[in-house]
Amino acid sequence: MLMLSGEVNIYLNSLGTIEGNEKILDAMVLPGPRFSMETMEIEGIEYSSYQFSEHGVEFSFTDKVLEAIFIFMVANEDYDKYVLGDRLFDNIERFSTRAEVVESLGMPNVEKEKFIKYYLDKNKYIHFEFNSSEILNLITLGWRD
Numbered sequence: 001m002l003m004l005s006g007e008v009n010i011y012l013n014s015l016g017t018i019e020g021n022e023k024i025l026d027a028m029v030l031p032g033p034r035f036s037m038e039t040m041e042i043e044g045i046e047y048s049s050y051q052f053s054e055h056g057v058e059f060s061f062t063d064k065v066l067e068a069i070f071i072f073m074v075a076n077e078d079y080d081k082y083v084l085g086d087r088l089f090d091n092i093e094r095f096s097t098r099a100e101v102v103e104s105l106g107m108p109n110v111e112k113e114k115f116i117k118y119y120l121d122k123n124k125y126i127h128f129e130f131n132s133s134e135i136l137n138l139i140t141l142g143w144r145d
Contacts, residue, residue, distance in 0.1 A: 002105060002118050004126070005090040008141070011069050015124055015143035019048070019064040027069070030084060031055035056082035071139040074131065088139075098134045 004012070007030060014027040028035075031052035039048040050059040056072035056079045071088070072079040082088070092104045101116065102108065108116035108128075115129045127140040 002120055002126075004105075004120075007084060007087045008089055008126075011071075011141050012120065012124060012126075015066055015069070015141060017066055019061055019066065021066075024059070024066055028052075028059065031057040031082075051079075053079050055084075056080050065143075067143050069141040071141070072137075073139060074135065074137045096136045098128070098130050098136075101128050101136065 010030060011027045014021070014023040017023050028050065032055050034054060035050045035052045037048065037050050039046065041047070046061075046063050048061045048064075050061075052058065056075070058070040058072075058079070059066060060068040060070065071082050073082055073085060075081045089104075092101060096104070098116065105118060109119045109125075110117040115127055117125055117127045119125045123143055125142050127142060128136055129138040129140070131137045
């Protein structure tokens with residue numbers, strides 16, 4: 001099983017917990033105090049997200065369960081780049097290439113043209129998305145697949 005070190009573990013430990021849980025609060029402290037929130041309901045299912053746009057992080061909930069955390073490693077029109085990239089992993093550089101991620105973590109469980117995915121246990125995964133230059137663009141930490 002893949003073992004990660006760095007602040008990524010604070011985020012990973014919060015996945016699958018209920019909104020307001022102390023583990024989620026510990027994770028939300030990392031990107032800072034300013035965020036916006038969006039909530040919508042579709043067919044009786046509540047979807048909500050906490051968007052730390054200035055710090056490149058989004059927490060995504062389904063029926064109050066934290067199901068995904070998106071960490072933007074490159075700025076886009078909605079999010080600045082993640083401000084704590086150098087602390088996220090102890091063994092991966094902030095703007096790693098696809099080859100450097102695989103060299104650091106080993107062969108992924110899933111490998112496609114634009115992303116690679118590692119399963120951490122039966123409920124959690126980490127997904128690395130790359131831009132056309134093979135530079136790390138987005139990290140998704142997910143609960144269930």
